[in-house]
Amino acid sequence: MFFVAFCVVQLLSLASGESGAASELSLVFLSGECEGNPSQPWEHSLEENAARIAAEDVAVCSGVNLPVRLTSAAAEDSSAVNRELDALLEVVQPALFNSSLQTIGVVYTGCSEGVRVLAEVLSSRTYQIPLLSFRFLPSPHHSTGNHYYHTRIVPEEAALTPAVVTVITQFSWTRVALLSENTPAFKQLHNDMLGELDESGVSVHHQLILDSAPKLLPPDTHTLFGEDVKVFVLNMSPLLAKAVLCWALRDLTYPGYAWITYGWYGERWWEEGEEDSVSCTAQQLAVYLERSLAVSHYPTWTVGEGSGTVTDQPTCLKSGLELTNELLLRAAPPTTPPPGLRSPLPPSVYLVYDAVWTAALAHTTAPLSRYPETVDKVSFEGSSGLVSFGNGTRELFQLTLFQYRRVNGELQRVTVASLTPLEDSSHYDITFNEGETPATVWPNGVPPDGTPIQVEHFPYPALMGIVYTYSLLGVLFALGCLAFNLVFRKRKLIRLTSPNLNNIIVLGAIVLYLAGLAFFYPQGASRTGIIWGCNLRAWTAALGFSACYGTLNVKMWRVYSICRNPRPSMSKSLIKDYHLVLLVLGFVMVDTITLVVITSLDNSRFTVITIPNKQDPTPRINEEGIKEVSVVSRCLSTTEPYWLSILFGYKAIIQAIGLYLAFKIRNIKIRGLNDSREVSITLYISSMILFIVVVVTFVYGDYIDVDGFVYGFGLSTCATVVLSLTFITKMVNLYRDPEGKDIFQAPTSTDADPGTDIYYLQRRVRELEKQVELARSQENLLDIGTPKSLSIAPPPMSSSTNTPPSTSDSVTTSRAQAPSDYEQ
Template sequence: MHGADSRDTTDTYIIHVVKLLIQTLITPKQCDPGEATKLLYDLLYTEPIKIVLMPGCSSVSTLVAEAARMWNLIVFSYGSSSPALSNRQRFPTFFRTHPSATLHNPTRVHLFQKWNWNKIATIQQTTEVFTSTLDDLEQRVKEAGIEISVRQSFLTDPAVAVKNLKRQDARIIVGLFYETEARKVYKEKLYGKKYVWFLIGWYADNWFKIKDPSINCTMEQMTEAVEGHVTTEIVMLNPETVRGASNLTSQEFLAQLMSRLGGKNPEETGGFQEAPLAYDAVWALALALNKTVAPLRAKGRRLEDFNYNNQDITAEIYRALNTSSFEGVSGHVVFDAQGSRMAWTLIEQLQGGSYKKIGYYDSTKGNLSWYRNDKWIGGDPPRDQTVVLEEVRFLSQKLFVSVSVFAGLGIILGIVCLTFNIYNSNIRYIQNSQPYLNNITVVGCVLALAAVFPLGIDGLHVHRSRFPVVCQLRLWLLGLGFSLAYGSMFTKIWWVHTVFTKKEEKKEKRRHLEPWKLYATVGVLLAIDVLSLMIWQIVDPLRLTLETFTKEDPKGDLDFLIQPVLEHCSSEKMNTWLGVVYGYKGLLLLLGIFLAYETKSISTEKINDHRAVGMAIYNVAVLCMITAPVTMILSSQQDASFAFASLAIVFSVYITLVVLFVPKMRRLIMRGEWQSEQQDTLKTGSSTNNNDEEKSRQLERENRELQKIIQEACLSMSFCMSILLDYAHVLWWQKEERVTELRNQLAERQALRARKPASCQNQNQNHSVPPLASSEPPGYSPGTEQHSVPPSFSNNSTLYQGEGKLSRNHCHNSRLPLLYK
């Protein structure tokens, strides 16, 4: 239709639509679905027949639009923004001049990217419009590479949800809720220079100034709380001076609207912001109805023929609305395939208690018109999250340098002791202290002192990629140093204990322990450590680990937190490995203490410094047993841990070197033994010095062989002597028997002579044999038959030993002189 008739017809349709609109808005509870249901029933069953319904709120539009298709009614909304209403299968006859709430999301994402925010949080009221909007936002930010760190929701009370946002350090917060709940959210005091809220733009401009009995906040407090928040809203008033279908510019429309309000404050007038959308909605519907006149006339029908069972007229109205395109007071009016308005987005910020336009965004073209008048507390947009700055706790360099100086001096002392020991190795006093073992002790002490330097090296000196090398260096230097230093001292004290605390018959066998056995003992201890360390590093190598501490809040900066960290050398099963190593070393230390105590009263020239070795073992054992657990407890305190461990190493080494070598130096210097020994060495020649030890060992072997031969000869002589003594004993008894027989014969003759007359006795005296000597045989006693054995042939004589009493003890080697001195 054209000309005046067209204008009149359109005006007629507009008047009819406005009447319907007024009927829809008569209820004071326009966003109550229950009231909307009752009103819909009244409209459907009250004359005249309605051709179009125009609800306002999304909750009402959802109910009305889903039911309207049953009566073939077109539903046209001016204030519904729920994304769910874009579902054509559920709402096939729904149109709206208010764009979908999802149209805000491209604008929000663009602002996030503009202000370099990669982490946001959301809080929503649990209604369909906000849930569907948030689902769309979540999909869009995910595509843009932005993270939603926290997503909270609430039904009526947002207190718990806001507390969760605080707990999760939410900074950039998108809030989707009605203005009443918005006041409750700000009551929870989640605001300030480090927070930015994105709210819905269709609140009343003074929503935060409205007195709410449920909120104990003054208007000044609420104004302070909401300062700086950003809103996105569909452009509801065309910013350009363009005359559209209504022959009015946006400013002329606004002036007429203000005159109709009669001086009322627009901020206190509900629906004031949506007025241009409602005006354009009426015009869109009128133009669509006007567009259907010709097609319906061609079919012999009119709009007045519409009833709730007529689908043809509804289809023509749907087609006319779907192809609508005109300039309205809210801007260019056009609908997408889902019946939603395509429009620009207005970006505003609350500055000084009032909203200021800071830009526009055209989502169809992705263009942002920016005014550069955004203001922030502190001057710049806040960060999207608290920036955690890692602060490595480094070792105090003064402490490191001080301990390193002592360690360096200890290494020099070790070199001096090693040089002294090697230079004077030909002196008998030094030789009797097992100088090679002392040299091993010095080397171990130097390695242990060298371990102090990597113990103090941290990220301040080397890059983290090379830190595992430092970890390996610490472990190997300290492990090998302990094995060599303590192992050599342990070997000495063990040898002394083995030789001088055993029974007499076993001592001889152990007294001649060759030096290679001592070195082999040290080698075994060293091999055990090397093997265990190799297995450790192959199976579970040491690597850099970071120990984190409680975050610290720097003064005057709300966007940063300090995260203290401490670098450690560790592995996955560190405690297991340390338990094995500490257990093995602990047993060695305890055994060393026991052996040192057992040998404290022994004096020997073979190892003349074993008492000093015992003192060194006491020192090392006590310091190690204290240091190991204390350093584990103080592992989180880098200065204390390093000081305790390094000083324990330094003191152990210093005491060991001083105890072992200072007495030797003092003796050689004070007594001058080194001079006489050196003069003897010059006379005998250097070749003799080199072969003395070998000759000594050879003479010892020859001496032991000769002792065995002498013992065997002694046994043979004892056996022969026993045979000779037995033969002499037999001869002596034969002699005794003969003497007894002669005595008996003499007694008989004397008896016969006594019976003859005296004359015969006198006569016979001149011719008789001279009487036997009156001397009696040794051991003869008249009147007794017992005769004593001469002392020289007594069984108790030392010259006589029975077979049963012969033993090797009567040829004891203590009675045999050694063949060499």
Template sequence: MWPTRSFQRHLCVLFLTSAVITSLFIVKNSKKSEELNVYPSTAGFEGNETLVRPFYMNGGGDHSRSRHIIHILGLFELTTKWGKRPEGLSEIAAAELAIKHVNQFNILPDYTLKLIINDTMCDPGVGIDRFFHAVYSKKTIVMLLGTSCSNVTESLAHVVPYWNILQISFGSTSPTLSDRKKFPLFFRTVAPDSSHNAAKVKFVKHFGWNVVATFCQSENEFLLPLNSLITDFENENITCVTTITFSLDNYKEQLKILKDSDIRIIIAALSSKVAPTIFCEIYNLGMYGMGYVWILEDRHDFWWHSSEKCSSLKLKSSVEGLILISDYNVVGENMSISGLDSEKFETELQLSAHKISKYAGLTYDAVWAIALSLKDVYPLFEQEFNYGRSDIVCEFVRRMSSLNFMGVSGPLRFIGADRVGSSALRQLQDGRVRDIAVFDSESNELNFKCKDCQPVNWWNRQTPIAQRILKVSLISIPKSLFYCVIFVCVMGILFSVFFLYFNLHFRRMKTVKLSSPKLNNVAVVGCILVYLSVILLGFDTFTMNKYVDELCTVRVYLLSSGFSLAFGSMFAKTYRVHRIFTHTGGPSKVKDKLLKDNQLIALILVPLVIDAVILTLWVMIDPMERQLYNLTLEINSEDRGVVYQPQVQVCRSQNTSGWFVAVYGYKGLILIMGLFMAWETRHIKVQALNDSQYIGICVYSAVFSAIITVLTSFMDEYVVLNYLAKTTSILASTTLTLFLLFLPKFKSVFGRHNSLDPVMQSMGLKIEYNTRRFITNDPKEQILRLEIQNKVYKCELAALDLEITRLENLLQDRRSSGIFTVFKEEYVKLDNEKGKSCSWPVYYCKSQDNFFSENKLNERKSIIDEMRHHFINNIRIYPKTDSLLDHEYLSFCATKYRNKSHPEFYHKCGSKATVLTRAKSELDFSLIRSFK
């Protein structure tokens, strides 16, 4: 119904006019789109000008109208989800160049190839959408060129058989596409990984390797080619010992399993993203360099330059000598079917100013394969071709399968869906990829003398061994060395028994008694235990019986307890000397610091009890067992296929280090304390009483021996050196301790010596001939003597005052009584004779005995007289008394110092006993009492 109002009519006219103009514009664009083969896409490829550029032999438009057009759909990856892909443009340029050359050379008379281009964005959904838009257009698609993304190619390969369209890919390497049952109309000019299996087999066989191992990433892309490779190896009598698959979660464990298999020729199948991580771990495990050959597919992306898992230097070291296999895309002296070689082809592509893709040459050859397969079939096009003509498609497949021509990427022929071409073998040498051989698929030969090929660079210029024959050898200590150690130990035990007898027999003699015979006995017993442990130290290398485990336990018990007894006795002596000599108080404080032998023996038992507790827990919780420790492999220089595995027998438990820390820990503290006290008392010379100098040397040697023993515990690989160091340090320390403890006693008992008193020796004094002057070189000693001399003079003055008072009282009594009384005159005799010389003034309460200054120091006894005197006569025993300062010293003076001229003491007159006043005399008689 027409509007009644005027403005409504105007609006209707305007609307109709706009609709007509819009319709005309749409029709015009539609016609233009058909002429240019533009197909809109709902999948969204915005801004893409999908163009078909027809190429004519002579470039004339009239000539093109007289020829039939065959449309080919080309699907490329110009963009991805990560952005634009510049390599896609070079692939389009290569396809266009091939279309141009096919049309120029009139490969298909009366026919012209035209390419319809579109972008799949490397998305299967987008790729299927672009395919349907092309199929449902007015142009008939004869063949499909594409793609380089395997997932898109697989999706398309499932669909194209329903339209009887043959598909040829130039970049999809998925092994799934090789299945002819699933993809009957699929071909590809890019060689999949399985196409290099023949080259791998030839390379392995060329070097005489009869066993290999495979290491594969757990994805079908890598597993399927590897399965066919194992079959090919078996056909050539090459054994694949182990096949290991891995993921990023367990690759470290799988590599360790591979290393334990000891197979040195490894075929790996993994992606470029994972490869740097794997080879960093290979470096950590030492599975590179000499003896290892890794063979991988070359992905052409130089993944070995850097990694996040390790440094570039480590990665470079691990990939040195790596074998890479890839397509051989060099035409060589033979020209391709188009008259181009590889260099000329790349030169023409560079004119397009695009980044050249590694699939560019394969794209060029794919277009030529399409043209050649159509060459003998194009008469069928005289009839009407449609998507229902399966007979024509079968003819395409037959013709494509029989192709064999030289392309710019090398010789090209198909077996099934896969291209079979030449393979290039390369090796990483000094960080650079070098060609080493070329495998010719037609002749099935491996050529190591190809152009620009370098010699294979093996480690040390020796061909690696596929698998080594392992021979185990048990390393033992040389018998001569073992027998020498036993001889030394037996001699040490005999000397120890002799010293023990000597110590027990002469235990009451003053020289022996003052050196603590009880502690010496403990030291001797400890040394005997140490000698026994050293003997057992070498027995485990000669015995393989069931008692080896028991020997390990007994040896630890003997060595630990022997060390505790031997070093403990020396530690106790040093402790007593340190305790006394670091005291500077009066006699009462010295008496408080006295330690008797029984107390010191109780101190020695403390580490012995600790040893018993720790070792018993060790045996009960984690017993020691005999284990075979593998040393460094030894390669036979004459036969590199034989490897010797030296082994050494060791005594170990599951947590040996922990138990050693427990034992060595507290013993180390004792060693440090003993070392400290020995250093503190290094200037004390008390030879006859406590052997302080010799004890210090023994402590130092024990510390040195302990350090050597601990350090050699970590030298299991050096069996002889380890055993020699341990036994030498232990035996030297033990023997030195024995002889330093007892040789001075032998000298004092059996040697020719003067009758100088041990107490005077302990004070550092000596008597010169024909004089009574005592000489000392110690300034402190001289000051101390002057102080004591002053006290003696004061005491003499006090005594004289008392005598004067007494005499005055007698005179007074005599006057008062008036009776004459006869009495015996008492007087004080002072020794002021000039002929006598003494460094100490002496005062006595009674008349002195005659003193002869001529001493008897020159009188000597023979050794036989000494032996007769010590072994036959009775030995004097000092009686025990309640008062150290009264009875002991009176008895001592009564036997040794009857001449009353000893300069070390002074006496006070009265009813009290003799009192010792010299400072060091307190120490001397304290020691006398402690040693008793």
């Protein structure tokens, strides 16, 4: 490290401040090293020759003699440069005023720490010498307040962050692993990249900060190279990148995996460095690198003839091809580049040439006193492309995307695309070179990013078959009940059951069966189709239930009303079928209004979400090595708990009303009017089913097979129970008594004594007589198909004539049993 300090002291001792009289201007070229990315001797030789050629061209073209003094500083430990700063200034200052040359600029090829130290020294009030630098650099400053002048020949490394993110999004990768080196510069890039990836919707599934060149695998990397992520971004020096690649000894190669590195690595960096620093050979590393990508903040070098013209373009400024040929002519062993690296040469060669021209053009276009500010305004077409400085960075440069490919059996870096910064300079537009497309970059398909493939779960066919078969058979059963009701609607026993209202019950049952079918709406449909399916389930379930059970309630209510008023006014109190139909529509309207509000409000509408399938939570690895997870799509509404509570609470109210009315008419003795037993059984069964459905909905809603089966089967069962107890009992009664002669019930107890039989026979005679009279007065009700339900109390009997054995055997009515109600 003492050698580095000595070299910088020599460099600064050659420069003089404004207080000294300069007999000649000069430019200092300082060749440096980068930690983890050592340069080869032939690279240093080419850089020095490029600086000499540039000075010669400047002298020929402008007549300005700008000698270039060459200095070399190999920094093996860049952090040591920073520690030597204070001591360096104490040694340098006395020697600065003894120089006869005035230094107008320093071209430095080193890395971050060296650039920062030189920039601080050279930009001080004492020297005010601009620094032209490239490679791995810190952010520059250009404030005239502290005279901090520092110009880049290439974009800063921060420009690599959005460029890498652009490459990631170009190939539709949504998750990556970010591995960074534990140095200030790389850690800053790491943090910047995390923010850029997050803004682009890319998740960093693994992130790891590694010490420089570790020889042991860190303990927290045992899951790093698994199946969860297959795209790795190496934000580190080449030496550490080699170590990371050696850790990945599990065939993590294309087409199963993708690696992204930096393009400022050496041409054959996997073959350079210490052999004992990694645990694998260069041949193995070449296998891992094949088809990997590299993003470079160096421009794309073309070695053709001149690439364009800029105003006041120097005519003697060499193009990339001309500079390449000139350098190869001057090269001599052992500093001759390898044959495979002759076209183009390493990027630093062209950048050095353009840096010297930058200093010269700035000097010739402005007074020396304004020289530091003028450097940033230089713009010309150089051997490396367009040289243009904006706020200290070459913003107009196109970044380069390389790919490592096999060419004639050798792994080489091939330029596949350029990245052009957009107006905000934080996003890039990628343009593939001629002959390059995503298909040529990835001939076997774009590597997966490790995101599990979501496999839509379809309900088990057996469960679907049971529900579908049950529901379809239920629909046929409902149609059979409808046919029975229409064919026998004029029979006395059927007329007493209100056949018009029975049709509504059948219609409601069919809707419930359709709801059972809708709860197994096929998965895998479009999002719009799934939302339609969810709305269909809600509407059919709610409306079908209200139609069935609401109609049962209004039928019982008419019987209950007649029982309370057995002699109503013919003009005012008759309850006709259309009155009851209106009541049923009222029940249905409550559901309709609730569902319309749900589907119209933005925060209540259904949305489709995809969730893991809890019935099959274990992921699988397919034949291509990609993880597959089972998912289900379900509907979700933010207000779902509220409107479900409203709908289920409303159904509970309907159930409660039905139970109350069934209890009140339980003692009616006219067959066909007293459905209390059947209705009670229906309500008990449906209540249990609804309770089970509610529990399953709130607890097992994510288990699509369980939820769909219980919901579909439960609703179909509710419909079946209603139809069975409403129509099958009527079918049996009609078969036994086709003419309706025995519509009154009689005691069936086998142990009744003769006195009880006589009592009921006498009572039966009076009831028949009374029924004939009331039936004549209410004949118009029978004409429309729904007779008034009657409950006739027996007339008072004398205590001495056929008193029943027990008062518990007497039959009560729903209203007062005054003797006057039954007397002529």
